Amino acid sequence: MLYGLLDKPLGRGLRYDPDTEIPDLNGKIIVVTGGNAGLGKETILRLSKHNPKRIYLLVRNQNKSEAAIKDIQSIVPNAPISFIQCDLTDLKSVESAVRDFTSKEQRLDMLYLNAGIMATPAGLTKDGYEIQFGTNHVGHALLTKLLLPTLSRTAEEPGSDVRVICLSSIGHAAALFTGICFDKLKTEMSWTPTMVRYAQSKLANILFARELARRYPKILCVSVHPGAVNTELYRSMLSGWMSSFNFSKQLLETIESGAKNQLWAGTANREDITNGEYYTPVAMSGGGSWKSQDMALASKLWEWTEKELEGYAAPTALP
Template sequence: MPLLASFLNPLDNTHNFEPDKHIPDLADKVIIVTGGNSGCGKETVLQLAKHNPGRIYLAARSQAKFDDAIKEISTAAPDANITFLELDLSSLASVKQAAEKVVSENSRCDLLINNAGIMAHPPGLTADGYELQFGTNHMGHALLTRLLLPTMQRTASQPDSDVRIVNVSSAGHMFVTGPGIYFDQLKTPMESTNPGVIYAQSKLANILHARELAKRYPEILTTSAHPGRVESNLANVMFDVNGFNGRFQRVFDSLAGQFTVQQGALTQLWAATWKRDEVKNGAYYVPAGKENAGSKKSRDAELAKKLWEWTESELSAKGY
């Protein structure tokens, strides 16, 4: 293990959390995991599937991606009820269609893990005209959450319910610059801004969104989680471009090491299933289940409020 691993990519399993041992029975629970076809998302589905869930929606962009993932998951949990949910987070129309499917097929929704994301992509726009990383990582998840909230609220009002939302963020949010969220540029490709900074902006938005959800919907336990630097395909685009960000990440990985996906999924699994009274609503957690203050911007209540209002206004203007 690299000498700097414990400092640069720490794993402090504060609660000695073991998914097989500590995830409770999930009978009747309806669960959604975005990006469930690879990396930490697939591992999250796999671990939850072992504990008798009512239904897990594995959200992915295509049936082929789902089919590839389900082979491994079904081996670990052959009897689990896992359903394909077609979802392209860069398209609000796709998000709406996915949410409508979940709502039409279920009377409840217990757990939403907003896991999917893209990292340091070249400049671009989503189908709806938002900067690509912000539009995918934040706007897509914000709409999915918004459309599922009424069902989640109804579920939360039932006896013995335990309704949760987990936004998967990143310690990369600390690399934001300037205002943190560049509201005046969110409908541009932001070509003149480093893709790593744009990624950081989207990950900051994930934390701020979780904090605001916790504030506005206290009956739902909402947290954000940093998985650590994980050996997955998230950084592949950045490596392919081979710019400064990719070269920096390779050096970082050589010094810090990378978590396995099993280690990387621990924090979001912990936030999703650990004893409710020991998980703090609105908090940001790092591996594995350790509360962290995050950056100053991530604790800015006014910025969180501004982002919420901006997002709600945008979604409403587009008919959602």
């Protein structure tokens, strides 16, 4: 089933040119996880061209982050980008990153939950979660939880337009029958194929976005599939298990094309976007599996996640 979905580029929706269609971002504060390469780096580059107040790049490796910032600023001189160290596999690091951010800013207009890992060997995060689920969902869920007071406060301001964009994948369909194995999330799940483990994390991204939108309707929250994009994640996968399929690298979308869906979700007219929806490229709704539309499962995931993260609290707001 998943092979059929991935055997051709996905998405022939809205024609979208970020250079001409992203509006002026004057005054906007933006956070992007995983922005030192691939889709995150391209997203920061494109947003930087439209006058944001500041973009914060949250990644684990400072040297790679500084190299990415230098690359972007070679194209957009004086692009207002700052690095904050954040390791999504370590919840204490996430907590520290939020503390760092809130010591600098009192508002947040756009949060891109962009970072992720794919088709990795079995393993655990530093906090004991299955490595893909812990990185792709749990780390991002804590980041969002701790930033929610800032997001909500910004959303109350006149004329505000606060958004959370979750990077998911059509690969979530591989969890159609397994769903989310709540009782196994604190194991390596080594008996489960790596792409199924990846799929449940990407299913969680969609469900998390739906439930966040339901609980916090003043915040526009959507999940997006970028397409099958020629990033490091896909190249790594293709050199491994996908090499047994007749899947050509020539079928992959470029990074420039792959970033369009999340750029559209972050900057298009708010009335053109349905809160909580999952979009395939570009701006195409209704493409998720039936499991990704299960609001009872979304609520169960939210409650499970809240229980796991109950020991963490947002830092005190600046005066």
